Amino acid sequence: MHIGLCLLVALLLLAGPVKAGDDLQKRIDFAAELQINEPGSNLNPVIDQLLSDIEQATPGQQVSIRLLAARNLGLQGRIVEGLEFIDQILAAEPEPGQRLTTYRLSANLAMNLGDYERAFADLMEAVALIPETGSPFEETNLYGLASYFHGLAGESFSAISYAQRSLESAQETDNPRLACLAYGRLTAAFEADDRLIEAEQSGRQGLSYCEQTDDPVTTGWIHALLASVLISLGELDQAEAMIAQATANHSDVYHQGQLNSQRLLARLMIERSQFEPALEKLDNLISAYEKLALWERLAEVHWLAARAAASLGQTRLAYDHTLKHIDARERFLSNERALRLAYLEVEFASKQREQELMLLREQARVESLRRETIEQQALFRKFAYGFGLFLLLILLLLLLHAVRRRRHFQHLSRRDGLSGLLNHTSFFEAVEQTMGKAQRDGQPLTLLMADMDHFKQINDRHGHLKGDAVLRQTAAGLANTFGKQSLIGRIGGEEFAVCLSGVTIRQAAELAEKLREDMGTTTSTIGRPVTMSFGIAEMAAGENLDQLRKRADDALYQAKRNGRDRVELAPARQGE
Secondary structure, eight states, X not given: OOHHHHHHHHHHHTSSOOOTTOOHHXXXXXXXXXXXXXXXXXXHHHHHHHHHTGGGSOHHHHHHHHHHHHHHHHHTTOHHHHHHHHHHHHHTOXXXXXXXXXXXXXXXXXXXXXXXXXHHHXXXXXXXXXXHHOOHHHHHHHHHHHHHHHHHTTOHHHHHHHHHHHHHHHTTSOOHHHHHHHHHHHHHHHHHTTOHHHHHHHHHHHHHHHTTSOOHXXXXXXXXXXXXXXXXXXXXXXXXXXXXXXXXXXXXXXXXXXXXXHHHHHHHHHHTTOHHHHHHHHHHHHHHHHHHTOHHHHXXXXXXXXXXXXXXXXXXXXXXXXXXXXXXXXXXXXXXXXXXXXXXXXXXXXXXXXXXHHHHHHHHHHHHHHHHHHTSOHHHHHHHXXXXXXXXXXXXXXXXXXXXXXXXXXXXXXXXXXXXXXXXXXXXXXXXXXXXXHHHHTOOEEEEEEEETTHHHHHHXXXXXXXXXXXXXXXXXXXXXXXXXXXXXXXXXXXXEEEEETOOHHHHHHHHHXXXXXXXXXXXXXXXXXXXXXXXXXXXXXXXXHHHHHHHHHHHHHHHHTTSSSEEEOOXXXXX
C-alpha cells in the first residue's frame, strides 16, 4: 500500500470522535498491516487513537493494541518505553498465543537495550509456549530470533540450527514474508560462520521471497546482508546494486537500516580505493554509532577509517582511529562476554529449575509412600526409611552436580573461547593481584606484551579458520615457553600478554627470544613460519598496573617500528 493512501485512510479514521458502532478490530488490523508495509512515524497517530480507545476493547484487542505500540516504539529506538507496554501486557496474563508473541517481542527489545539476561529468559519462555500454540508463523519468528541471539553469544552451530528450523516452519505456510525472514536469519548465520557461498545462495533465495511482499524493512535487511557477503566475495558491482536497494527500502523508515547501508557503502568505497569520500562518510557514521552505543559497528567504522587514512598517507589520523577501534572493540567484547554469561546463567537456571521440579516430585512420592507405610507392617516401614535415605543421597548428588556446573560456567566466563587462555578482564585482574603480592614480598615482576605480525594478511589470504588455527598454535607456544607458573592471556584479536612473577626483565627477554627463534623455525598451520613482536617492562617500586602496562605497550610499539619480529625492553622509570 502506498504511503499516501495509508495516510489518507488514517486521517479518515481520525476524522471524528469514535462511535459505539465503530469496528475496532478493523482498525487494529489496518494498523498491523500499515506497520509492516509502511513503518515509521506516520503510524503514530493511528496507534495513539487506538490507545485512546483501549477501554472499549476486549482483553485480546487490548493486548494487540499494546503490542502494536511496543513494536512501533522499538522501531523508533524508544526501547524502554516499548518494554513498559510489554510489562503491562504480561501483567494481564494473556492467552498462550499472545503471550508467546509478547515474550518474543520483549526478547528482541531487551537484546537491543543490552539487557541480555532478560532477553534470553524471555526467549526461553517463548520457546516453552510453542507446543501450546502450534503456530508456524510464531515458530518461524521465534526460531529466527533464537538464531540471532545464539549468533551474538558465539554459538554459531546453534545459530545455524535454529535458522534452519525457522526455515522449516516457514515452508509449512504459503507466506512469502515468513520465508524471507527465515532465509535472512540463515544468511546471517552462514556469514558469521564464514560460509560465504552458502550465505550468498541463502540470501538470493530469501530475496526472491522478499520481493513478493510489501515489507520494506525486511527486504532492505536482506539486500544489506547480501551486499556484505558480496563485498567479502569481491563482487563489488553487485554489492553496490544491493546497497542502493537497501537504502531505498530503509529511507525514512528504519534508522539503523539507513546507517547500515551507509557503512556498507563506505566499505565498498575503500575496496575501490575511494578513500577521501569514504572518510567523510565514516565521520558521520562514527558520531551516529557513538550516540547509539553500538560498539561493534563503531569498532568496524573506526577500523575502516584507519585503513582509508593510512592509504592516504595520513598516519596520525590512522593511528587515532586505530586506538579508537581498540577501545570500541574492547567495549563490544565486554558486551559479548556479558551476553555469553547471561546465556549460560539462564541456561543453568533453566536446568536447575528442571532438577528442582524433579526433586519436588520425588519428595512428594516419598511422602505418599511414608503415609502408606504407617498402615502397613514394620517391614514396609523400614523399607520406606531406607528408600528415603536413598532419595536424600540422590538429592545431595544432584546438588553437588549443580554446584560443579555453576563453577564450570564461571570458569568458562573467565577464559577466551578460542585459545583457552585468560581473557582480557580476567588476565589484568590476576596481574593486579600478583603485582600486590610481589611488591609486598620485594620480588621482581615482569609484564610482556606480544602482538602477531601482519595477522590481518593471514586472515585475508588464508581465511579466518586458518587464522584461528594460527592463534591456537601461538597460544600453545606461549604456554610451553613460559610455563604453568606464569599468567598468560589473550587480550585482543591477535594480542597476547604474559606476567612473570619472580623473573627479571633480562630473564623474561631470554624466554621471549627463545620463543621468537622457535617460531621462526617452526612451520605454522598456514605452511610457513609466523612471527611476533614483543615489548617487556619490569615493575618498579610504587608502580601501578596502568603505568607498567603502558611501558610494556610502548616497548611493543617500538618493536613494531623497528621492523617487527623482535624483542624490545622498556627503559627503567624516570627518577629510579
